[in-house]
Amino acid sequence: MDDAAGAAPMAPLFTPYEIRGLTLRNRIVVSPMSQYCSVEGAPTDWHLVHLGKFAMGGAALVFCEETSVSEKSRKTYDCPGIYTDAQAKAWRRITDFIHGQGAHAAMQLGHAGRKVATRAPWDGFAPLGEEDAAKGRPPWAGIAPSPIPFRNGAMVPKEMDADDIRRVIALHVEAAQRTLDAGFDVLEIHGAHGYVIQQFLSPITNKRTDAYGGDLAGRMRFGLELTEAVRGAWPADRPLFFRASCVDGALGGWSLDDTIVLARELKTRGVDVLDCSSGGIEGPLTLHLVPRVPGYHVPFAERIRAQSGISTMAVGLITEAHQANGYIAEGRCDLVALAREFMWNPNWPVHAAAELGAGNPLDLMPRSYAWWLKRRAEVAKISAAASAQPAAE
Ligand SMILES: Cc1cc2nc3c(=O)[nH]c(=O)nc-3n(C[C@H](O)[C@H](O)[C@H](O)COP(=O)(O)O)c2cc1C
Numbered sequence: 001m002d003d004a005a006g007a008a009p010m011a012p013l014f015t016p017y018e019i020r021g022l023t024l025r026n027r028i029v030v031s032p033m034s035q036y037c038s039v040e041g042a043p044t045d046w047h048l049v050h051l052g053k054f055a056m057g058g059a060a061l062v063f064c065e066e067t068s069v070s071e072k073s074r075k076t077y078d079c080p081g082i083y084t085d086a087q088a089k090a091w092r093r094i095t096d097f098i099h100g101q102g103a104h105a106a107m108q109l110g111h112a113g114r115k116v117a118t119r120a121p122w123d124g125f126a127p128l129g130e131e132d133a134a135k136g137r138p139p140w141a142g143i144a145p146s147p148i149p150f151r152n153g154a155m156v157p158k159e160m161d162a163d164d165i166r167r168v169i170a171l172h173v174e175a176a177q178r179t180l181d182a183g184f185d186v187l188e189i190h191g192a193h194g195y196v197i198q199q200f201l202s203p204i205t206n207k208r209t210d211a212y213g214g215d216l217a218g219r220m221r222f223g224l225e226l227t228e229a230v231r232g233a234w235p236a237d238r239p240l241f242f243r244a245s246c247v248d249g250a251l252g253g254w255s256l257d258d259t260i261v262l263a264r265e266l267k268t269r270g271v272d273v274l275d276c277s278s279g280g281i282e283g284p285l286t287l288h289l290v291p292r293v294p295g296y297h298v299p300f301a302e303r304i305r306a307q308s309g310i311s312t313m314a315v316g317l318i319t320e321a322h323q324a325n326g327y328i329a330e331g332r333c334d335l336v337a338l339a340r341e342f343m344w345n346p347n348w349p350v351h352a353a354a355e356l357g358a359g360n361p362l363d364l365m366p367r368s369y370a371w372w373l374k375r376r377a378e379v380a381k382i383s384a385a386a387s388a389q390p391a392a393e
Contacts, residue, residue, distance in 0.1 A: 011356035013028065021237030027324075030062045030337070032190075036120040051105075056369075064106070068081040068082070069083060069174070105183065109179065114199060116142040117155065145199050145205060186241060192245040201254050204248060276333070278290045294320075305334070314327060
């Protein structure tokens with residue numbers, strides 16, 4: 001239906017979104033995707049092209065992959081970090097490019113805790129061993145709330161003492177400062193997927209008897225202190241996101257009700273958006289507890305939004321324009337994040353805008369493409385009209 005001025009109302013997926021000092025051009029976010037091709041913790045030309053093409057394709061916010069706060073908190077030797085000035089400089093080249101395409105850039109800060117020192121996914125995330133050491137890639141020790149290995153054959157992590165807790169928080173603060181130097185607009189704390197923050201949250205991995213364990217308040221303490229410290233180091237006009245595993249994906253673990261309590265606490269500490277994911281505490285085999293249906297985290301995002309008042313981002317098998325638009329239109333989440341679909345189609349937002357009739361889709365593209373594609377569309381229209389004319393006698 002047309003509005004009073006006669007123009008069709010904009011599809012909700014393509015309405016701008018304001019958070020703190022930021023206006024996103026639409027509600028479409030590129031979800032973090034680890035690439036395992038950093039060199040000495042620095043992003044490379046691969047990352048420039050990988051992330052740059054999503055900005056060229058019309059996404060509003062482009063997340064880089066999980067980026068470590070220290071060398072030893074990385075999952076693999078090929079994961080990136082932001083613990084040196086050289087790494088921040090390498091990220092700056094990428095954020096400058098993203099900004100040049102009209103998109104914004106988001107950093108995801110992480111610490112893998114007990115899940116460090118593994119091989120890449122195509123090698124089954126196997127713990128590094130002697131064979132790797134012989135190739136100059138020896139394993140190193142992880143740290144965790146409790147000394148429980150991630151899986152059989154993995155190293156037993158060192159139980160974090162008070163100094164370790166202070167140091168990990170301080171590393172996040174330093175990384176937040178470098179994230180700013182690197183030109184990112186949004187910072188996300190990775191509190192999901194079985195990494196150190198979730199290791200504290202979940203009763204499966206946190207068996208501590210001190211103030212950082214025990215009941216829900218105790219298990220949340222580390223994540224909340226870390227969030228407060230990061231918020232203090234991250235400018236007040238820039239949004240802070242927190243990715244949570246809304247459920248562990250394992251029986252007897254962290255629950256959705258727990259996430260709602262956490263979301264309320266995070267909100268009072270200045271977190272703007274809860275990025276709703278799941279799983280990771282005990283490895284991929286447990287993930288079937290969250291069935292992989294289209295939009296599988298949307299019910300979590302909806303309930304958390306309604307019951308905690310925090311804004312939410314939903315992710316997980318969001319692939320269709322009308323599907324994504326419906327979630328925003330129905331107020332089930334504020335932002336949608338897509339990962340694998342962007343690998344399949346980096347111009348997904350342009351195609352979604354065309355399907356939803358949202359403005360001129362080519363306005364989302366760089367001029368060097370849009371000018372030609374608009375001409376091509378005009379030529380196609382003219383030739384279609386000509387072929388529809390009855391043939392002259
Ligand atoms: C290649 C790949 C790498 C990923 N790396 C990260 C990561 O670094 N941090 C993170 O929080 N999630 C990561 N994820 C999870 C995605 O952000 C996303 O939540 C998940 O793939 C579901 O969304 P999708 O169905 O649109 O792919 C990764 C997913 C893929 C496919």
